[in-house]
Amino acid sequence: MASPPCGHGNLDSGLEIKTRSVEQTLIPLVTQITTLVNHKDRPKKSERTLVAVHRVGQAVNAAVGRFVAVGEAIAAENHELKDEMGHACFEARRAGDAIAQLTEVGPVTVFSDRAGMVKAARLLLSSVTKVLVLADRIVIKQIVTSRNKVLVTLDQLERVSTFQEFVQIFSQFGNEMVEFAHLTGDRQNDLKDEKKKAKMAAARAVLEKCTMMLLTASKTCLRHPDCESARINKDGVFQRMRCALEQVIEIVTEARGGGENKVLPASVSNAIRDYKASVECLRDHLYATAPDGVECLRDHLYATAPDGVGRRLEALVERTEDFTDSAYTGHEQRQAILGMCQLARQDARQLLHAWTQAQSVHAGEATADLEVAIAKSCQSVGELGRELHKVAVGRASDTLRVHGEHSPLRALKAAGGEGNLEAVAQHSGTLTEQKEQLVENCRLLCHVSGTEPLEITCTHAEETFHVIGPQIISAAQTLALHPSSKIAKENLEVFCEAWESQLGDMTLLVREITEVFEGKRGDKRPYLSLPRPGKHSANMKTAKAVKLDAEEQSSMAKLGLELRLLSSDVDAEAEKWEEQEQEVVRHSQSLASMAYNMHLFTRGEGLLKTTLDLFHQAEVVSEEGLQLTSSLQLFCTQLVGEEKSAVMCELDTLAAMCQQLQTEVRTPVQGKTATFQKVDSSIQKTRAVLSVVANLLPVCNKLNRKHKSERSSLGSPQDWRERRDASTPVHDSDDDDFGVKSFERHMAGLNLLESN
Structure with a gap:
């Protein structure tokens, strides 16, 4: 749901919103509506x-029109x-007209009708x-239509x-796959549900890798x-592509097919x-009911009795068997x-004994023994989780x-090239x-991944290794025969490269699982509002969008990772x-999110599709x-001596770097080589x-806390600005409170459909 800001849930639309673009389009509207609804509560109402x-x-009203x-x-x-759509548009226009009338300024102000x-x-x-949700159906329809075209051409x-017929049809297939990839990529980035986003990413990865496999496998078969x-090699590719296409559609349309209903392994x-x-x-079970008379949460968790705890512990122990039964576990x-x-079983028995004792004496609250037993039981399973x-x-x-x-791969290539079927069989083993x-490793990683999206990624990696391994062997057998x-x-x-690529993806997956376990990996704040064409310099408006090829993107992968x-x-x-809510924090988080988008660009993923998008970003x-520099300079007005000099020096460096970056991206270039150099430099x-x-933030945070303890009034850049201007007369200006200028900037979001 799109939650209106400021806690005004009464303005909720009642419609479930599944994409960020719809949500982000509504946010500025909800903000301004909330302002209008609450204006009567303000004691000061000047002209x-x-x-x-x-x-x-x-x-x-104008934006709604x-x-x-x-x-x-x-x-x-x-x-x-x-x-x-017609009815929804009629209602929107009627509501916009009503708001315009209710905010009309005349001889007698009519701002009293808050209801x-x-x-x-x-x-x-x-x-x-x-209207937005209905328009979203059009996007879904486009994806389904694109999938249908791909399936027809695939058949x-x-x-x-x-060969002549194949080349002609594959050219058409390639164009259709590009269109499908763009539509589904935009949808993936737009989804709010992280599980669906992970499933979409997995299915799209299959389609991306299988496209090249389909080309070479079909040519070999011809x-x-x-x-x-x-x-066999070719049939496997076609089957996998059809499954991936079906999975994408199940996610987009929320169909209850096999892919959507597929249950993740219990981790x-x-x-x-x-x-x-x-x-x-x-x-909680020591109490008969919760304070409001509703059954305690324990009922929901099926833990109302000791056997509930016992069942869960045995289920946990059973899942550790994937580790203990493995031949590869030392x-x-x-x-x-x-x-x-x-x-863990011993601690559970002690816990249940302590709980029984507490029940027998009808304790009004958990006894000290029960609290100790609860802590020990949680600690023992926590240590078990760390070991796993x-x-x-x-x-x-x-x-x-x-x-x-990659020793077996090299050996298979050599044996196949020599026509040695016996050696191919040996290295295939x-x-x-x-x-x-690798399949078992992925299964164990799934157990400890910590989040459902990572569990989905682990399952995808497991399936990929399971499928590509036999395909490499069949390709090697074909080469040995010819x-x-x-x-x-x-x-x-091509199949060996797909295997190597999946090994690289698994390396990244292991790193991400470790980051989650260590608490270092938070959710990325999406930065959805790419600069609108025409907002920036004339040079950029007339620039030609260029897409970097895989080799160029690969060459900057290290830079992107940094x-x-x-x-x-x-x-x-x-x-x-x-x-x-500080401006310093907000600007810093936006910078981090935009930099993450640029990192995704170096991998050929994310919202930035062309070099022009990258330069805009x-x-x-x-x-x-x-803007961050400006906010920190305002912060520096509170500093003195060496503290101020050190921070101001860094701020001068930051401002100079931002200016250099701005100059760099506004400088027009011609030719692909120059464009690539500009991308690298940007x-x-x-x-x-x-x-x-990254160096400034911890220093300023430390100084902020120090001065906050000395001066309790130091809270935000707005506070600093008010103290700086304390000597100037205070004017009655509520324009900023009502955010008119900010609203005019953000209302461009309501034109999202028009720009697309």
Whole structure:
């Protein structure tokens, strides 16, 4: 749901919002509606206040008029939504007119009808949300239509019998896949549900990698039509692509198909959380009912009795069997896990004994013995979780280190090229063993991943290794049967590269799981508002958008990774500030989010699709950096001596770097080489800006806390500004309170549909 700001839940539209773009479009509208509804509560209503309210009301009405025009155009083009969209647009226009009338300034002010304003506001928010949700159906329809085109062409590709026909149809297929990739990529970034986003990412990764496999596997099958291993190789690719396409549609349409209903394997992390929750609820079970007379949370958790705790512990122990039953788990590790399970059972028995004692004496509150038993029981399963995490991550790291040498792949290529079927069979056995190790590692990582999105990623990695391993073997067998075939050799190379790529993805996955376990990985704040065309310099408006190829993106991968690490550092430092609403914190978090988007660009992912998008983003980074500089300069007015000199010196450096970045991205370039150099330079300068911010934030936070303890009034940049201007007369200006200028900037969000 889109939660209105300032806690005004009564303005909720009542419609479930599943995408960030719809939510972000509504936020400025909800903010201004809330302002209008609450204006009567302000004791001071000067003439300027009334004019400000009037301007907001008129601006809302005008924006709604533009918005409705777009909705009506959509309705005209999509007859199945014509009636619903038409009604929603009519209601939105009626509500906008009502708000304009209620904020009209005349001889007698009519701002007293707060009930009328609330009614109009509810109608406007509900109708605008309905228009956006209906428009969102068009996006879903586009994705489904694009998928259907891909499926038709996929069927044609599977049935081709000549190279000429294949080349012609594959060209069409490539264009359709590009369109589908863009539509689904935008949808993935827009989804609010992190589980769905992870599923979408997994399905799109399959489609991306399988496209090249489909090309070489089909060519090999056409060149060697009687080769059984080539046919098996090709059939596997087609089947996997169809499954991935179906999974995307199930996510987008929220269908209850096999992919959506697929239950994730029960993980140790979830079992530990369930067990701890049931243990904590034993304390609540000492009371007959909750304070409000509703049954205690323990009923919801099925932990109303000792056997509930026992069942959960046994479920947890059962899930550790994936670790202890594994042939790859060392004897000492197995014994340690079994010992911790036994200790957890002992602590559980002591806990239930303490709980029974507390029940028998009808204790009004948890006894000291029960509290100690609860703490010990939670501690023992926590230590078990740490040991399992250590085993899973340690084994995965060791496996990746060994398999990073790609020895079986090199051996299979050599044996296939020599036409040695016996050697291919021997090395296939080695690769199969490696595959089993990797599959099991992914399963163990899933147990300790800690979040559902990472569990989904682990399951995807497990499935990928399980599928690609046999495909590499069939490709190697084909090459061994036709050792002089260039196409068969190319096909084996492609499947080997997919394997190596998945090993790289698994390395990143292990790192992310470790970050979650150590509490270092927070949710990224999405930065959805890319600069609008025309907002920035004329040079950028006329620039040509360029897409970097895979080799160019790969060459800057290291730089992008550094940018990602810096963005994490800035996020972490910003979160340490007590006043999370401070301008310093807000600007820093925006910088971190934009830098993360640029990191994704270096991987060919995320919201930034072309170099022009990247340059737009880099310019906004420079602007945000300059605003952060301004906020910190205001902070420096409270400092003296060496403290002030040190911070001001860093701020001068930050301002200079932001100016350099701004100049860099506004400088036009011609040719792909020059564009690539500009991309590289823009990312490097952004990295330099983030580096300075990461160094500044902890210093300023420390000084802020110091001065806050000395002067309790030091709270925010607004406080600093008020003290700085304390000597000047205070004027009655409520324009800023009502955010008219800010509203005019943000109302561009209501034109989202028009810009798309």
